[in-house]
Amino acid sequence: MSIFGASCSLKRYVLSHFTLYKAWRSYSESLPNQHKKDILLLFITIKPQIKSPSFPEIKPLPSSSSSSSSSSSSSLLAFMASSSVQSNDAIQEVSERPTPLDQNVLQKHVAFFDRNHDGVVYPWETFQGFRAIGSGLLLSTVSGFLIHFALSQKTRPGKFPSPLLPIEVKNIHMAKHGSDSGVYDTEGRFVPSKFEEIFKKHAKTRPDALTYDELQAMMKANREPKDFRGWVAAYTEWKILYDLCKDKDGLLHKETIRGVYDGSLFERMEKEHSEKKKNK
Numbered sequence: 001m002s003i004f005g006a007s008c009s010l011k012r013y014v015l016s017h018f019t020l021y022k023a024w025r026s027y028s029e030s031l032p033n034q035h036k037k038d039i040l041l042l043f044i045t046i047k048p049q050i051k052s053p054s055f056p057e058i059k060p061l062p063s064s065s066s067s068s069s070s071s072s073s074s075s076l077l078a079f080m081a082s083s084s085v086q087s088n089d090a091i092q093e094v095s096e097r098p099t100p101l102d103q104n105v106l107q108k109h110v111a112f113f114d115r116n117h118d119g120v121v122y123p124w125e126t127f128q129g130f131r132a133i134g135s136g137l138l139l140s141t142v143s144g145f146l147i148h149f150a151l152s153q154k155t156r157p158g159k160f161p162s163p164l165l166p167i168e169v170k171n172i173h174m175a176k177h178g179s180d181s182g183v184y185d186t187e188g189r190f191v192p193s194k195f196e197e198i199f200k201k202h203a204k205t206r207p208d209a210l211t212y213d214e215l216q217a218m219m220k221a222n223r224e225p226k227d228f229r230g231w232v233a234a235y236t237e238w239k240i241l242y243d244l245c246k247d248k249d250g251l252l253h254k255e256t257i258r259g260v261y262d263g264s265l266f267e268r269m270e271k272e273h274s275e276k277k278k279n280k
Ligand SMILES: [Ca+2]
Pocket: 114, 115, 116, 117, 118, 119, 120, 121, 122, 125
């Protein structure tokens, strides 16, 4: 690219960011501090569509109540994100957690944490996702950092490492670790026979659930020799799931595990957690 071309691109880039910044300022005046921070972080990381910048009309917030603020901030995040996503045609709407039509189950599993549906998950979105399903502050914070630290670069082949540790949802199958159950294949698709195999082999107390000891036996059986990272990753995932989702008898149910694989469990937990908070 010539110096002149680079200079024009830079100018357009700065102008696009300035437009986004003005939009952010106009929206954020009545938002809670947490939302302002999220939006600002997204603003910093956004890559404007330089070739054809076009922005929707910014309308003022209808009211300053917390629920409307939340929905407005989502709309703004969605709008800002839409200017950075090059191929989001498959996403029909952004305000009601749409599922892109071509997502496989592993992508759906991860997409829950893509809180603004822009195809990229940042550590603070993982934190928000964990909080939304009822995890404590410490677990949510540590998970947000460690998961992204371990997986970010694997989902961004050929790209320069980013200090913001983004995870690209469409490439999540590249971050699959070893010593797992094999329920996701190498492309991130669900393999029903592998899922049934878990219970045929390890559900000795009840055919449709696992005790903690059975869970440990399954992890041990799945271990590949010297795959220490895979061992730790599998242990962490199953331990968190067990602690969050076991029933009062210490059983982890088959339908719960199925819900984890297709991502539907997280949405259900989020709904239950938000209803619990309302009823307090
Ligand atoms: Ca996102």
